[in-house]
Amino acid sequence: MNIILIVILILLLACALTVRSIYKQSIQILEPSYKRKPLIIFPDQFKVPFENIRFKTADGVEIKGWFIPNEESSKTIFLLHGWGQNRGDILKNTVYLRDLGFNLVYFDFRAMGESGGKVSSIGYLETKDLEAAIDYMKSTRSSVCKSIGLYGISMGATVAIYVAAKNKEIKCVLSEAAYYSFNRVAARWAWINKKIPYFPVMPLVLYFMRKRLGFDPQIYSPAYNIDGLAGRPVFIIHGRHDSLVPAVNATYLYKKAKEPKDLWIIPGAKHNQGAEVGGEEYKYKMAQFFTKNM
Template sequence: MIATSCSIMAGLIASWFVAGALVAPSPRVIGDPPRELNATSFTVNSESGSVVSGWQTQPHSGNGVIVLLHGIHGSRLSMLERARMLHDAGYATVMIDFQAHGESPGDTITIGYLEQHDVRAAVEFARREHPGEPIGVIGVSLGGAAALLASPLQIDALVLESVYPNIHDAIHNRVAAKLGPLASIPASMLLLQFQPRLGFSPQELRPIDHLPGVGCPVCVASGSEDRHTTASETQAMFSAAPEPKRLWLVDGAEHVDLFRKDPIQYRERIVGFFDEYLRGDREAPASPGVFGKR
């Protein structure tokens, strides 16, 4: 009995430190904005409580603006290559560091709960800086979850990359990737910490519930071998999205940067999606809604 109690206590302590590492702030020095993208720095106040730092880039044409939202423990630098690609395609971009990431202050990463306010601040900044232009969003993992939690954003197109449908499955999948069949108990221990550590319940982190009301075309993308956001979960996200919508399962990809995995296909699929719904380029056939694997 004593041994069992000690084991349970040890498990709780271990899971507390594991969770602490997951949600600990991820600051970093970003450096100067890239001159070749005609980029400038900015800050905006967010209702997350942070002063959100970012860059905006401006091409010579005015085809629209894309807000780029990085994944957990990333920063705007994680989205820089996408910004270069979009700049070449004639799109302005707005890149931010979420609260508790990069150069934006914050005490704790909240897996989308507070970050949703940063998304709203970034979209409103894009709207002010580019009045009358269409707005798109690319959200990667945490970034996509935060964008959904913030929806509807009154934007014109949304790309979701490797976005978890609900935090319960997201935690279980990540623990199972490490521990296999033994994942259930430690995953439950991690979920029990949300209220005392973060001040909200796991039920408040269900991005999939917000998909039907996004109010714009959606492209859902993920790796076919992603163990963090599985192919079946991605299919569920796609099913929940309103029409018009697209699905891209990247053959053989795990929970990785999909742009780096296949930049040529990424440009074809994602820039093509924005060209269709932001610029009205409908020369290429848009149906069916499933891009398929590659």
């Protein structure tokens, strides 16, 4: 009898340790302090004028960013980085848009770069950051916000799609490497980076994530929001060799999206490598999209 009791206790301890480990994994995804990279790329390296900006979100998180003005333009593009990145990471591939007639706004999402906050929801909470950025620009520089466009990469693309679906003032969205489903991308990230199998572990990880956030991030996935852009142009870009967010995500989103819409799968590009692999064609297509639709 004692042996049976010992075996039961050992099994219970093993289960408790396993659950604790799974909980820690879920927190690692949501609180990516190890992903807070310092900024090493700045606008003055590209010899463009800029202003440091800061503002607070509706839930009190301080966000820091840059405003790069084009004094002759009333058109502004908000440029949104991905998870584990900061605003400098997307500056180098997009700053040229200023000379094509656009004001540019870059900022670090919460828990990343120089912005405050500890929790990243990989989507929904970050929509508060973008909404605050738009409100800030409209309240302090309304003349440059006559026409608003969004560019987002990976998580930033998810945020752009969600906010644009709710905010009809936004003229158009360029989405690169967006995931289709939060649950799917979280599971894929966990497998690629932690070798966590979907069954039986991932459902528990997702449960802990929902408990930590206080909401279900799945319902804020692009799959449920991209059709809200109906009547406004959306350009979906994706790398053919994206292992984190496979290119099929882009085809699913394209099918869900309403007209006008366009899709470009870049041969040879991995996750977030559209600009790097697409080169001048990437810049041309991006410039053409915003020039035409703003």
